Amino acid sequence: MKLEPIIDKILLEESQEKHKRSGLYSPSSFGRCFRYQYWHMLDVPKTNFSDAQALRVMSNGKIIHRWIQNIIKKQYPEAILEEEVTTHDCHTFIDVVLPDRAIEIKTCHPWMFKHMEKGDFILSRDQKPHFLQAVHGAMVTDKDYAQLIYIERQNLLMKEFIIPITGETAWKVDEELATLREIKIKNWLPEPIPRAFEGKECCWGKKNDKFCPYYNKCKGVSNDRQ
Numbered sequence: 001m002k003l004e005p006i007i008d009k010i011l012l013e014e015s016q017e018k019h020k021r022s023g024l025y026s027p028s029s030f031g032r033c034f035r036y037q038y039w040h041m042l043d044v045p046k047t048n049f050s051d052a053q054a055l056r057v058m059s060n061g062k063i064i065h066r067w068i069q070n071i072i073k074k075q076y077p078e079a080i081l082e083e084e085v086t087t088h089d090c091h092t093f094i095d096v097v098l099p100d101r102a103i104e105i106k107t108c109h110p111w112m113f114k115h116m117e118k119g120d121f122i123l124s125r126d127q128k129p130h131f132l133q134a135v136h137g138a139m140v141t142d143k144d145y146a147q148l149i150y151i152e153r154q155n156l157l158m159k160e161f162i163i164p165i166t167g168e169t170a171w172k173v174d175e176e177l178a179t180l181r182e183i184k185i186k187n188w189l190p191e192p193i194p195r196a197f198e199g200k201e202c203c204w205g206k207k208n209d210k211f212c213p214y215y216n217k218c219k220g221v222s223n224d225r226q
């Protein structure tokens with residue numbers, strides 16, 4: 001018996017399972033291409049799927065994620081894990097909610113971690129999707145702070161950002177929501193403009209893997225899967 005092909009098969013099957021969506025936007029997609037967010041909100045079928053290797057990396061992230069959540073819960077029994085929140089615009093699960101803050105946990109590649117240690121790194125600019133998601137979580141749970149905890153996958157190094165919810169930080173979320181609302185009300189297909197990951201939102205990595213699940217649909221590629 002070889003376990004590796006079994007795990008890959010399970011990961012691929014799970015990744016293609018259909019989950020019923022809410023018809024609302026996902027805060028975990030804030031800051032990304034508006035066309036992607038629009039199709040995702042409408043539950044348009046994906047045309048591009050992650051390969052087994054990418055799914056393993058995501059599984060690694062989920063394991064670390066759960067580990068951190070459990071540590072927080074042990075230290076702070078009042079912590080609520082995976083708090084489900086539905087608003088007029090969005091449906092989301094917040095990783096951890098404490099009395100004064102909402103927390104999002106993110107795993108990252110070593111090079112991203114190094115980039116975050118540089119003096120010119122600005123969270124709200126260089127990791128805008130995470131920033132918006134975390135601030136939105138604090139806003140909808142009426143907390144004073146958003147906290148982002150990054151864990152580097154290789155050595156489990158950690159970096160944490162605490163973001164006070166002020167008029168300035170909340171405005172960035174309000175601005176994103178205003179655009180998303182307009183798109184939904186007018187029901188227009190947004191321009192294909194990648195906004196996140198330094199413009200590499202369509203394709204990613206050395207092999208130029210298709211990162212966006214709507215790549216073929218968006219670029220007019222005829223085959224369904226790639």
Ligand code: SF4
Nearest residue numbers: 033036192202212218
């Ligand atoms: S392929 Fe690129 S431009 Fe098209 S929806 Fe995806 S992220 Fe946006």
